[in-house]
Amino acid sequence: DAKTTQPPSMDCAEGRAANLPCNHSTISGNEYVYWYRQIHSQGPQYIIHGLKNNETNEMASLIITEDRKSSTLILPHATLRDTAVYYCIVRANFGNEKLTFGTGTRLTIIP
Amino acid sequence: NAGVTQTPKFQVLKTGQSMTLQCAQDMNHEYMSWYRQDPGMGLRLIHYSVGAGITDQGEVPNGYNVSRSTTEDFPLRLLSAAPSQTSVYFCASRRDKHYEQYFGPGTRLTVT
Numbered sequence: 527d528a529k530t531t532q533p534p535s536m537d538c539a540e541g542r543a544a545n546l547p548c549n550h551s552t553i554s555g556n557e558y559v560y561w562y563r564q565i566h567s568q569g570p571q572y573i574i575h576g577l578k579n580n581e582t583n584e585m586a587s588l589i590i591t592e593d594r595k596s597s598t599l600i601l602p603h604a605t606l607r608d609t610a611v612y613y614c615i616v617r618a619n620f621g622n623e624k625l626t627f628g629t630g631t632r633l634t635i636i637p
Numbered sequence: 638n639a640g641v642t643q644t645p646k647f648q649v650l651k652t653g654q655s656m657t658l659q660c661a662q663d664m665n666h667e668y669m670s671w672y673r674q675d676p677g678m679g680l681r682l683i684h685y686s687v688g689a690g691i692t693d694q695g696e697v698p699n700g701y702n703v704s705r706s707t708t709e710d711f712p713l714r715l716l717s718a719a720p721s722q723t724s725v726y727f728c729a730s731r732r733d734k735h736y737e738q739y740f741g742p743g744t745r746l747t748v749t
Contacts, residue, residue: 560737569641569727569740570680613679625670625738627679 530614535632544601546631548614551595556618559590561599562627563610570613570627573599609635638663641741643728649747650718658713658744660728668731669711670695670738671703673724680727686711718748 531549538544550559560575574581574588576597581588587600601608613630644659662669667688672680672695682695686705700722702714711730715722725745729738 567725567743569729569742570738572737572739575737625672625680625682629677629679 529626530616530628532612532614532628532631534629535634537634537636538601538604539636540606541603544604544608544633544635546599546601546612546614546633547596548599549596550614550616553594553616554618557616558618559588559594559597560615560617560625561586561588562613562615563608564613564630565607565610573612604633604635606635606637609633640664641728641730641739643726643741643744645744646742647745649749650715651749652718652720654718656715656718658715658726658728658746660711660713660741661709662711662728662730662739663709664730664732664739665708666730666732666739667708668733668738669705670729671701671711671713672727672729673697673722674727674743675724683713683726715746720748722746723748 558575558577561573562570564570574583574586576588590597611630611632613627641662670685671683674680681697683697683701684703686692689705689708692703692705705711725743727743728741731738
């Protein structure tokens, strides 16, 4: 699975859009971009995933660049409950179960 | 649906003791996995299963055993606990390889 690079921490004001970047320059054509988050001491929670098109669901939007070497997770109206560590993961949807979590981005929502 | 459940939430063991961490899911998912998370680190895969009766090793399997006799349950056994196994353990499940994983709330294990 390709390696990802994320900033270690970010702050965002409550009510504003939080934009979390991820670089995955070695991504291969069959690898998806997944985002999970982990709120303090809880199990990771799935947010969204995509292959090459932008995706949106009730939690967030995922913007993937045309060359697929980077992506941005957007939380449109951040709340205090969005404070968490956000993990960007790239993996193919076949093969073994290994989901490689890096150290992620610690997002803090400021009141 | 209860989703993925794990018991116990907390456990303290002495070195050399054995125990089983329980994991169950009620979503009829075929795939189940066990991860451990050490302070300040990401999750590391211990063992996984792609269906009842089928298990395989992840990246850190030593000291742990698993079995999958039913679709719902995927227990993790620590054979002889060591301080290096102090960690938070997460169980996860997914419908199949094309879908996202759902994680349980975790078991915090301390080995003294």
